[in-house]
Amino acid sequence: MTKGFPHWQQTPLYDHHSLLRARIGDVEGWKLPVAYGSQIEEHHTVREDAGMFDMSHMCVVDLHGPDVRMVLGRLLANDIGKLKTPGKALYSCMLNMSGGVIDDLIVYYLAEQHFRAVLNARMAAVDIEWIRAKIVEAKGQVTVVPRRQDWVTEEVEPLAVIAVQGPKAREKVFRAIPAARRAEKLKPFNSTIVHDPEFGELMVARTGKTGEDGFELLLLARHAGRIWEMLRSAGIDPVGHEAWDTLRLEAGVHRNGKDMDHHTSPLDAGLGWSVDLDSDRDFFGKSAVCARRQTQQFVGLALEGSAAVPPAHSTVTDEGGAVIGKVTSATYSPTLRIAIALARVAPEITIGSHVNVQVYRNKIAARVVRTPFVRSGS
Incomplete structure (x- = not known):
């Protein structure tokens, strides 16, 4: 080293x-x-x-076997049944039993007995341990083959x-x-x-x-x-x-460990669209997500007239000074030339509302906006 x-x-x-x-x-x-x-x-x-x-550094994992679709159907919150054409990809969260996000990932359907997942680098070891444990619980015939250099075998x-x-x-x-x-x-x-x-x-x-x-x-x-x-x-x-x-x-894209973690429901992280609650399919964490339901909404904040970037967990208050949420991640936007942030706030806050963000000792005015802030160059 x-x-x-x-x-x-x-x-x-x-x-x-x-x-x-x-x-x-x-x-x-x-x-x-x-x-x-x-x-x-x-x-x-x-x-x-x-x-x-x-x-x-991202960890590519190949999953092979006659039970791979069944196992992924239990592991992923999104509907694996959408993957029917070779090459098709699906974004999904993988949840723990309390309904928190272990990791978000992309899975590719390569063949009926061969799927490929791309795991976040920081969570790879946790993810693989969780996947293998759940395969054993389900008594499934699935082989998990990590393809990152620190995991591979000679074969x-x-x-x-x-x-x-x-x-x-x-x-x-x-x-x-x-x-x-x-x-x-x-x-x-x-x-x-x-x-x-x-x-x-x-x-x-x-x-x-x-x-x-x-x-x-x-x-x-x-x-x-x-x-x-x-x-x-x-x-x-x-x-x-x-x-x-x-x-x-x-682009309003989430980052695991910042915008959601194993304590955060995907509904509170603005990822409800990727959670299949309508079908009869059961998956790990589903009952907990249903029981918790949504208590916050995930929004963008455009800090008005300021390039000061709020640290993660900075307090968001309404115009009356009441705490309504917290920043999850923030940056200076080179495209918009202002500071922007992602935040979880109270569900009653409407798009277009004016709020304040605590940036160290200062309160900075911000506007609640929909994400993405920028996509396709504008």
Whole structure:
């Protein structure tokens, strides 16, 4: 391990970041670039052109077996029955028995006995332990195969993940990797696996968390460096994780551990749309979610005339001074040029209401807005 980073892991692309003199920081326990230069410029690159992120700290997990659909139907709050076409993706929360969010994830249907999930880096170990325990409880025939480098066995190759996002992302990916043109007609939240003669397995998924179009590329880790440089040669600039955070927040995308956690109901986190409460299907945490119901709503806050960013858990008050909620995450928006925040507030607060946010010793006026703040460059 590099001196100064005693417990952090590094991705297959670490040397490429170092050669570019990226500022390396701790991202979910991994040594990853937080910025290569100006965070603001990197942010605008994704909004206006195309940028790429090393997302190899995310944990790809393949699930195989005759009972995989049954098991995922119990593990996921969203309806796995929606996945019928190979390559189709589904966003879902995985809940604990008290109805709190263990993790939010994307799962892909590859074949009837083969699904693929992408887990958040920080929660990977917890998620895998939970999944395996529930498979044992259900006496299901499912094999869980993690594909991240710190989990793989000799029989399985690790995967790296590169996200390419922005209005010009797709055309530049096709220029860099001709085989990826198989994904040209993919609709959002769909994927395809290309068996490229040069790079082997390459999954091209039209997903991402920046509010822009683009792909997430899941590829064999041993080819990650070459593909990274091919993407750079096609005019795709590397972008650090500080810009990823401002982009996802402008897009109103949740971040596990900030906007929800194992104590938070998905209904209070604004994720009710991803929870299947209408069907007879039972899933872990369903009865608890039904019993708790919704006690808060999830909204955006646009801080008026201020670039002061409120810390997480900052108090939100109404115009009369009564506490109505708390900030979950916030940032300065390079696109809007104001501070913005995501917050959980009382359900009676209406969109357009004027509130105040406690930013250290100051109360800053804010307006309650719908999210996303910014999507597709505007």
